[in-house]
Amino acid sequence: MARMKFLCDAERCIECNGCVTACKNANEVPWGVNRRRVVTIDDGIPGERSLSVACMHCSDAPCMAVCPVDCFYKTSEGVVLHDKDLCIGCGYCFYACPFGAPQFPQDGAFGLRGKMDKCTFCSGGPEADGSEAEFRKYGANRLAMGKLPACAEMCSTKALLGGDGDVIADIYRTRVLVRGKGSEVWGWGTAYGKPDKPQQAPAQPGSKS
Amino acid sequence: MRHRLAFLAVCAGALLAGCGEERPTTAYKQGKYQGKADTDPWAGEAFKNDKAAWENAIRQRNQAQNEYLRMGDGPGGKL
Numbered sequence: 001m002a003r004m005k006f007l008c009d010a011e012r013c014i015e016c017n018g019c020v021t022a023c024k025n026a027n028e029v030p031w032g033v034n035r036r037r038v039v040t041i042d043d044g045i046p047g048e049r050s051l052s053v054a055c056m057h058c059s060d061a062p063c064m065a066v067c068p069v070d071c072f073y074k075t076s077e078g079v080v081l082h083d084k085d086l087c088i089g090c091g092y093c094f095y096a097c098p099f100g101a102p103q104f105p106q107d108g109a110f111g112l113r114g115k116m117d118k119c120t121f122c123s124g125g126p127e128a129d130g131s132e133a134e135f136r137k138y139g140a141n142r143l144a145m146g147k148l149p150a151c152a153e154m155c156s157t158k159a160l161l162g163g164d165g166d167v168i169a170d171i172y173r174t175r176v177l178v179r180g181k182g183s184e185v186w187g188w189g190t191a192y193g194k195p196d197k198p199q200q201a202p203a204q205p206g207s208k209s
Numbered sequence: 210m211r212h213r214l215a216f217l218a219v220c221a222g223a224l225l226a227g228c229g230e231e232r233p234t235t236a237y238k239q240g241k242y243q244g245k246a247d248t249d250p251w252a253g254e255a256f257k258n259d260k261a262a263w264e265n266a267i268r269q270r271n272q273a274q275n276e277y278l279r280m281g282d283g284p285g286g287k288l
């Protein structure tokens with residue numbers, strides 16, 4: 001099985017916020033924390049687009065690189081998770097993330113920044129699968145139940161796809177071929193890297209380039 | 210006298226309480242994940258370590274997102 005990815009089809013997103021609600025409900029995300037949100041690009045201008053954004057579980061995740069306590073890890077399915085018992089809430093991951101995914105609940109005195117919270121691809125965290133501790137710290141573990149993230153499965157227009165990267169890319173490709181437009185996948189290049197370009201032969205000395 | 214001894218015992222207990230504090234046990238290694246180990250999603254009660262069954266379940270869920278298949282008009286069909 002390939003690695004898990006999210007894909008948001010801007011041609012289909014109707015900004016209903018169903019994904020946001022599904023995430024909040026499935027994971028009982030506290031007030032003030034938004035693991036997923038819908039953003040509008042070119043708001044009010046003809047051709048505006050809406051996108052559902054959360055942690056993209058990047059191939060080369062910058063949050064993992066900058067974490068001073070190394071509390072991040074990547075599962076065998078490519079899901080980026082973290083251990084809340086280690087997180088010190090420094091916020092470095094928030095500054096590094098190109099999608100603004102890390103969230104910090106203000107749960108201490110004087111607006112103290114709490115431990116980081118983010119989308120887990122509905123796969124819990126480093127606690128026993130399906131345990132009360134896992135749900136309390138990280139939310140639902142739908143992956144262990146053989147299900148995909150609630151946001152993607154709940155999406156009414158299927159704008160948000162989540163799951164095996166190869167499969168959702170195939171679904172999207174079929175869609176683009178049928179409708180004949182909208183092949184741009186927002187955020188995929190940033191999250192999963194761009195396809196390698198064929199290597200050009202080095203120019204010969206004295207030849208025109 | 211008894212009260213005085215009791216008071217001294219309580220004070221000594223309070224003073225020595227810090228001595229029993231355990232030192233943090235995290236052996237930090239730069240660039241290595243420091244937290245608890247996680248289990249695979251198929252290792253839980255639902256799939257009992259049957260990775261193939263888990264992959265099948267995920268595959269079915271993946272395909273449920275393809276509305277062309279859900280309508281019965283797959284990519285090979287009339288669309």
